[in-house]
Amino acid sequence: MTRAALYCRISRDRDGEALGVERQATDTRSLALRRGWTVIEPPYVDNDVSASSGRRRPAYSRLVADIEAGKVGAVVVYRLDRLHRRPIELETFMPLCEKHGVALASVTGDVDLATDGGRLYARIMGAVAASEADATATRQRRKAQETAENGGHHGGPRPYGFEADGLTVSPHEADVIRDATRRILAGQSLRSVTLALNRAGECGVSGKPFQAARLARILLGPRVIGLRAHNGATYPAQWPALISETDQIELRAILRDPARSMPGRPARHLLAGLVRCGHCGAPMKWKGATRRNRASYACMAPPRGCGRILIRADKAEASVIERVIERNFSGRRRVADVLGSPASTEPALPDLAAERGRLDALADAYARGDVTLEQLTRATAAIRERIADTEERIATAAYARAAAAASESLRQRWTELTEDERRTALASLVKSITVQPAAKRPGRPTFDPSRIAIEWPDFDGEE
Template sequence: MKSVKTPAGQRTRAVIYVRISQDRTGAGLGVDRQREDCEALAARNGWDVVEAYVDNDVSAYSGKLRKDYRRMLADLDDGTATVVIVWHTDRLTRSIVELEEYIELSDRRGIATHTVQAGTIDLATPSGRMTARILGAVARQESEHKGHRVARARMQKAKNGEWGGGIRPFGWGVPTGETRKKVDRKTGEEVEAPVLDMNKAVPEEAAAIETGTDMLLAGGSIRGWVKWLADKGYTTTRGNAITHVDARDMLLRPRNAGIAVYKGEEIGTGPWDKLVPEEKFRAVVAILKDPSRKTTPGAQPKWFGSLIFRCGAPGCIETVRVTKTGRLQLPSYRCRLQHGGGRRAQLVDDYIEDLIVERLSRPDAADLLLPGPDDIDVAALQMESEQIRRRLTDLAGAFGAGRIDMPQFTEGSDVARAQLEGVNKQLARAATRDPLVPLVGAPDVRKAWKSMGLQERRTVLRELLDVTLHAPRPGRMPDGTYFDYEAIKTRWKRGTETASP
């Protein structure tokens, strides 16, 4: 790089670049201190600072885009300045590729680099460029060592079940009575904040997680639980409304069952309070991660038999939905091909619900229940699960120590993971509950039925009964009404009864 002489009377134009990789308080104090030191250096040398570029809370090592750094390079290429001031060379770059790009630009545009801590970096000479490269390599090594130390510390914390920080998870965080000082991210002011015990469950939030888990295991939906949460006044720990995604994530947290996780892998159990038994958690995971589960259901059905009852028109295989038909525009069941008419939705729903309640009120209703998972030893499965995870950890350690090669590690890991998947499926089966359980044996089956949500009732319908709607007969029926109940054909899926009269 050739030196550039500034004509007499013309002041040198300089730019400042400041960066901090982690701004824990959000107040930008680190970059402010760097900027003050850089401005002082410019003042001592009589340079005019025409622009300051700031990348706050962005690591030069991580590979993430540093927007102001890229903007500075573009401006320098356009001739904005001939001097770049940084606090230290490691603030400028910790990437060899980026450094070479910067050296090339400096040489092409006659740019000098000055640092507060390391003095002038003369990129015009081979020795200066060598020095810059050495400093860059040292900075990168420091970043790699720091990353390794941080990763080891985080893994150790996860293994010990320690809280790693961040937003308080819904379900845990009981005030200890102590306080600590923290910087408010919005105002930048120091405030007193309560110290929370992240191993202790918040009773009302724990009960909400348990309710959501039980709702799903009884055939309910995430949407139904979201509505329940809203009706009860629950919000996220940040005070926002709980969305469908929030609710799903809450139920899928291994922490709910006391399981510790690091980088997506289960590594043992934690010391915090469990919100639900492990078998229930496994069952919820199996339900929510079932590939056949419809994740974008659209509008929630408002009628009991919508998209469940089938059309009985000759050759038609469609399910029915509710549309308004006739002169009075009464809600009626029709299929997508418009077969129907006269099949009053409310009357059909009431009739089918009465059939179900009557059947479940009989003394032999218990015969309809599916066999329970009494043959599953949950404790033994949990012990087996822990042994498999320990084997996976041992395999990783043996591979890292060079005692086994990659094919052996891969084969052993694949076998262990397949076994673990089988154990988890058995644990899930142990917690899956027959949706008829809340009704069979209830003192008042109708009252228990009415207390269930629509989605739970629809789940019972799917499990218990096939309903086909045929074309109704016109005119008054023998019972004096105008509704043809004989056009509704039913088939019980459980028990000895197979068809409606």
């Protein structure tokens, strides 16, 4: 009894349509049964959606092994092109069938591999199928190349910074990209920028928090500088650049610096990426100590900045920290949140018993007829005014004490933070810092904290 192997293959190499494997199995099985063959179950099935790729076909390999082992008397396929992707495969398959006396049947017409005519037919069919697959692949390649050369979007998942069409800029995400670029160029670590983004509730296209490596891929990719990459070449894209190419070159130099890629490496400069020049608006960069100046934050020379503003780094940092902690007074909940230490203090109890006793005594005196209504009214008003005044002073003192205690605990907490945590905390507590030009004064320049203007973010729930 002839044992027939059903071979099915799913591919998209014909008219862009996969011939359903169910249909292939059903049709080949009924053909085998019509011939009176015993079907080897289950069918040999390869899922091979990209026809012309050189990937292995495990079921086909199994089929060849079973033929060699003499387990197969016939092979049934839906159409000849299901069996082979390349003519060369047919050239090894035909002698194998001849050697083991294996018959080949196809639903669309039998091929007798034992005859010259049958083999020629099989070769022609194989060549036609191969050439069709080639043509399809060439067509797809050409189309992809053309799209790339026109700077078009390659499709697929939405790229970060753009809408789903890949061409329209998403204004918010573009801002995130520009802001991250600015901060890294100014000296913040990739890690602290990533942390700050996640704390601000930003997320990637997947909706998950950013990871440093992913953020770096976005910033260093060709897309954000308005280029379309294809096969190692780049073309001007149909979408606009989000950051300049020179910025990206600098970013790449910074981010590929192995010293920076070490996880957990603390950022060096507290205000980097936060402090801007009050003269030209450019970000100020940390500058190491020179013969003439101590370490400072400085506006870069043109064209990046005006190069005119410089402020001592240590004093500017101390001044900003102090003001952030002082600001605790109005935004203490948030500062405490960020620094991870709750600020709680008991409000002082007001002592107004004496004044209240006088009010009672007055009321008694009026009841006894010792004072007139007019006297009572006047005296009561004075006492009430004093009480209100005292209450307000007590409340103010209590608030100040509470705030001072909170400041102390925050100041303490601040000293416990790592460098990187400080920078991350600062980045979320401060919107921006602007340094104004120094006032021209005779004599040695002194540090003037009033040059530093801090813009605070809007916190939810802050009175």
